[in-house]
Amino acid sequence: MDAPPSVRARGITKYFGEVVALDSVDLDVAPGQIHGLVGPNGAGKTTLLGLLLGLAVPDRGELEILGTPVGRALAVPEGVAGFVDGPGLYPSMTARQNLAALAQLRGDGTMNIDDAIDQVGLTDVADDRVRGFSLGMRQRLGLAAALLTKPRLLILDEPSNGLDPAGKKHVYGVLTRLAADGTAVMLSSHRMDDVEALCSEVTILSTGRVAFSGPISKLASEDSELDYRVITSNPAAARRIARETKGIRLRDEDAVQEGVELLVISASVPALDEFVKRLVRDDIAVRELAPVVSPLEAAFIALTEQQETN
Template identity: 40%
Template structure:
């Protein structure tokens, strides 16, 4: 389970997250939605121990990620498709992570097969398309067979077949009893994938609950999102 409790994160005089609280439960795909600058990426970074909270907490199974010794066995994440060194092959990249986390070598072949990269495992990552790098990021998240998975914009750069594959994968992972936390700007894809949704704006919680409940009142998830975030978006000089 992912639990965020009264999380505050400030960078100097800027407050990126302002008292945010929500829960993502096992066996569910929980979507994380918000306009640009809403604090989503900051929340994920605190959750995964990449940044320290100013106050409050963000825990996985009740424990801060930094305090957990299981590493990739505890939680897997895709935050940046460019995380693998471009000069390494996918197989070497994954093998190094497996060794560092005390994982059996067979997991490398298993996750490469899971994400459809077996035939290109010997190619340098720098030759991969963005969609292929996203698949490698998913493979990295799956490497430790963790109970909690966090994905930030995982289908960015994927073709329609890849998007369908990712949707099915996330649904299957949740059906296995895992907690799947999915941040994306693609509201239509979120509506087709997630069970629950957390909507944030300006670092604060705007809504939380089953997608059907939020979408039902407004007519669609997109309409609900736009209504909820209308006061959290600042359009300047014609920008989007």
């Protein structure tokens, strides 16, 4: 029998006084899915995550978490963990002591503290006081605290905040393994590279409403134009071919990146494919081809601007 959705929300609306923080939000998150939540500041992301953690209840609509209807605060079922606005930690205690306090609070002596610390890459500082931790180290410790509960639904608010490359690698690895084991992960982030690297689906919020929800692949239409940076072995010839290729528009003919001449072009996917084919036919090496703005970020900007004007 198929498992129920980890999150099922229909028509979720939340008011703060006269302010509508969430307006008829629908959301589905399947087990084993890493689902991204993005939107401008004030879009309602933190409010939605708070509802999923049971910190508040919607004023209208239906919310089911791990197959259980949720109708009052602090009533989410076992198996939900995470944090919003940063993890709550005791600064005067060590990382290990923080996790031990959590285990004691939950009355669960089976929690493997050392394993959780190791998973997030904090073994070397496990006995250091948290007051000396960087923002990124606190984020990783917050994730370790969530892992102690062996969650089936993990809610994270800006989990890569302050992370260096090594810390980000640890966090990416943890979340990917959790999803592979069937845990649903809902994460909010302002970093589109995090969302694109980790998430199979994304919900874009704007002014409390859903501007888009679904697979990231559906955001980028082949017919829509994006700006691309192009570095080749022969910039002059590449510029000529760009002018001659239908559907290619030169955006900046004299761009230089770290001393290397490059083209900035605007093109749809079919036009870009034709441009690259012509470069290859003329024996011109393509050394770099990358969007100036990622497809997700471009769609995010377009959708939120459209929503705000409606």
